[in-house]
Ligand SMILES: CC(=O)[C@@H](O)[C@H](O)COP(=O)(O)O
C-alpha cells in the first residue's frame with residue numbers, strides 16, 4: 001500500500017484570498033484525515049503566500065496521521081521544523097520567488113550541506129526525505145547524505161502522461177530501482193492526479209507515499225473532497 005498525504009497549501013491559498021479564516025485550514029486537515037488520507041503535507045514558503053509558519057505550528061496540535069513539512073532548509077525553516085517536530089521533513093531546493101517547486105536537489109554538489117541538515121533533523125528524531133529528479137546519480141548522492149527517503153519529483157512524468165506518452169515513467173523506474181538498491185525509502189509528488197496516479201503506482205516498486213495537492217483540490221471542486229480522497233485510496237491500494 002502507498003500512503004496518501006494530502007498537501008493543503010491550496011486550502012490556505014483560498015483562505016488567504018479573503019483574509020479571515022474561511023476555509024479553516026485546521027478543520028479541513030482534520031476532515032481530510034477523517035475521509036481516510038494517511039497524511040497531511042504543507043510546504044510553507046518564505047513569503048507565506050499560502051501555508052503560514054503559524055499554520056505549520058497549529059497543525060501539529062491537530063494532525064494525528066503522518067505530518068510532512070516540505071521546504072528549502074533556510075535558517076527560518078530549520079528552526080520551524082525543529083520546533084514542530086513533524087513525522088517527516090522533505091527538503092526542496094526551491095528559490096524564494098518560485099511559483100512552485102521546479103527542480104530536485106543536485107545531491108552531489110550539495111552533499112556536505114545536505115548531510116549536515118539531514119543530520120540535524122535526524123538527531124531531533126524527524127524522518128527525512130530529499131526531493132530529487134529521476135536521475136540515478138542524484139539518488140545515489142542522496143543516499144550519501146544519510147537521508148531516510150527521497151521524494152521523486154514527478155512533474156516530467158505527469159506532463160508526458162497528459163500528452164499520451166507513458167514512457168515518461170522510464171527514468172522513474174530506474175531511479176526507484178537505484179533507491180531500492182541502496183535502501184532508500186521512496187516518496188513521490190508534484191502534479192500527480194487521479195488520471196496519472198495509478199500507472200505511476202503500478203510501475204514504481206516500493207512506493208511508500210505520495211503527496212498530492214493541486215490536482216486533488218481541483219478535482220474536489222467537481223467531485224467533493226471525501227469522494228476524491230477515496231478515489232485516490234482505491235488507486236493506491
Ligand atoms: C515539493 C512539491 O512538489 C510540492 O510541495 C509543491 O512544491 C507544492 O507547493 P506549492 O503549493 O507552493 O505549489
Ligand SMILES: NCC(=O)COP(=O)(O)O
Pocket residue numbers: 007041043070151188189190191192211212213214215216
Ligand atoms: N510534494 C508534492 C506535494 O506536496 C504536492 O504537489 P502538487 O500535487 O500540489 O503538485
